[in-house]
Amino acid sequence: MSVFKDAGHLFRFAGLFVLAFLVFLVVRHYVVPKSFGQYGHYRGAAIGEIAARPVKYAGHESCESCHADVLDVKKAGKHAHVNCEACHGPLAKHADDPASVTPVLPDTAVLCARCHTASAAKPKGFPQVEPEDHSTGLPCGTCHKPHNPGMEAGGAK
């Protein structure tokens, strides 16, 4: 032991280091979230939390499970590929509880014009009209059914 006779101060210092390291390990255990590093340098549980956020748009499959009649009308016309909520807005609450939440019918004057007002910027093949010239102020629904807008499909509905 004579070799370490005068090395007491070094051992005390090393002891301090070991103690500090243990304290660090304990603090780290409590501070770092449990799932941190599960998939990478982030909190793995965050993925589940983000996935659990509520849905507002129900998706057209939900609509079609009840409104099959509208789907049949829509399929026959030019709006076949326009999803229900593109016009009717987010309706997941209605899909969850149809009785308590009643959808508001969209205002066709705004709705139709949004897509079909003529503009040189729009793709050439897309059907566009000058609203004033086209209908002289009449609502679109006078001549077109929104679910199947072709003229052959008949008048207001």
Add this chain to the structure above:
Amino acid sequence: MKITRRQMLILLPAAAVAWESVLAGTPEEAPNYRMTEHWWSMLIDIPKCIGCGNCVRACQAENDVPEGYFRTWVERYNVSDEQMTNPQVISPDGGKEGFPVAQEDGEKYFFVPKLCNHCADSPCTQVCPVGATFISPDGVVLVDQTYCLGCAYCVQACPYGCRYIHPQKKVADKCTLCYHRITKGLTTACCEACPTGARQLADLKNPNDPIHEFLKTHSVQVLKPQMATGAKVFYNDLDGSVR
């Protein structure tokens, strides 16, 4: 109860495995969804976009995006013959309520919907000092808002301007590719609301996804390919003037 040494040796690893899973918790809320089976992307068909702003409104409704901030927005480009490098770009209120009518026929116009490109090698995730933003195992760049400090390094790092600091929460916010929807088998809100099918959610790991055929047969580009971000939002028929 007396446990022999043999039983103890068998039990110990089993207990360790059980304890591991207790520590890990349940990361996924959607029961039948496996992260490793997906690699999400989006396809944007420029010639189909009519600039109606349905996607912008749908995104704001679905994700409670604060007024004046955008997770997706639509830009209208107007390119004159000799001004390829100097296009006129407008995006009034993100294109949320559509665009002013363009009268000048004969000029080149087109709409470019933009959103987070969910880059495979994203600059935004690399600069985060605390590990609050990351790319998930299924290829979606997400923000852990309980962990974010709001330092906005990522906002500066994104070459596409897709991030912002949420004015109330004071943390980074961005497109999640509607992660809460796609993990439940739904498409994103913007794709659901797009009337012309100009936006399509795509799963690159699904061999039956129509994106594979589309990518093979069309002129497809990503934004800022020179930055090698591994962007996964594919634009069909993208004009060279788009930045």
